[in-house]
Amino acid sequence: MPYAHITGWGMAVPNRILTNAELESMVATNDEWIVARTGIRERRIVRAGETSSTLAVEAAWKALGCANLKPNELDLIICSTSTPEHIFPATACLVQDKLGANKAGAFDLLAACTGFIYALNMGAQAIRSGSIKSVLVIGTETLSRFVNWQDRNTCILFGDGAGAFVLQANQEFGGILASVLHSDGSGGDLLSVPAGGSKHPASEATIRSGMHFIHMDGREVFRFATRVMAQATREVIGAAGLQIQDIRWIIPHQANLRIIEAAARGLKVPLEKFIINIERYGNTSTASIPIAICEAVADGRLKAGDKIVLTAFGAGLTWGALAAQWSGPLPVVRKLRPAFYRILARLRSLMRRLRLRLEGWIWGRDKA
């Protein structure tokens, strides 16, 4: 049975930085309160033209470059997001087209901030089954488009960004070792975007009442998070047949520094075992774990052979954890040039669009 190794990774965040000081001029808050209660100092926010798929594609090109994998060698694209570009088509399909990954299946997965763990699990299981060889797993969010910038309970927390991993089949031990996934829909109303779906389709009334924004019961979510993060971490370490002392790094969902501190206390491990970058990005939901991992690899903290645990919680409610052995990229056989494939993908997409239009026109003319 092949293992699913993480052979490529990449991240993308918007250039625009929104600081706590700027938020002070938007809502009744202050830098001191935000830092003390959340650990966040600044977050990245998309500009016009930047979307969940543009961030995803940027991260994906980096991951493919790192893995030296051509887009048309991908078998599957799983895009985890709570802020898709549309209800449909799936953001994963937009990414598939922009990459020119013409042999890949593509779908979106929604498990909120736990989504990247769910998506990695699904991708790894598909590889372990032997049915496919390579998967692109993406976590991408543009939460700033769903935040009510007059609601100080939520607008200070969230940021935008994306992270992508390439998973590849490999007979050697390593990669994704175990995962645990949980949910409890009875807490669905604690964190939601109530309107815009089939229950409350967008209307003048839903917009007037702000139902298209993120609604959150912060205290209840906080209580839930502090309970489940350590619990899921312990569970997955057991499922992988490991002990906590075997784990080099824990990479938590970056929602609130106090929640991460509570998890460290619950696990009786020092906070230094956790990779934390919440101060610079805020809560980027499903993208927060891959972004933290990309930074830890870039600065040399995370090394080949390290055993790691990813742990997250989020809307749904969902929570889960995943244990992995970091493998690093496979030996380079040939260097991939993402810029070349980017141009190729654009041309192919254009050709496909033209062909569809032409076929439609011929069909219409024949019918007439």
Ligand SMILES: CC(C)(COP(=O)(O)OP(=O)(O)OC[C@H]1O[C@@H](n2cnc3c(N)ncnc32)[C@H](O)[C@@H]1OP(=O)(O)O)[C@@H](O)C(=O)NCCC(=O)NCCS
């Ligand atoms: C949202 C959160 C930071 C609030 O922190 P908290 O310590 O629980 O704060 P509380 O909600 O108890 O509010 C304390 C006070 O600060 C006030 N307050 C809330 N937001 C504020 C802000 N941005 N600036 C200043 N004061 C604020 C409240 O109104 C309240 O005032 P009151 O006591 O006069 O009523 C915290 O509950 C949290 O992080 N929850 C989890 C959210 C989360 O992770 N969501 C994403 C899940 S993936």
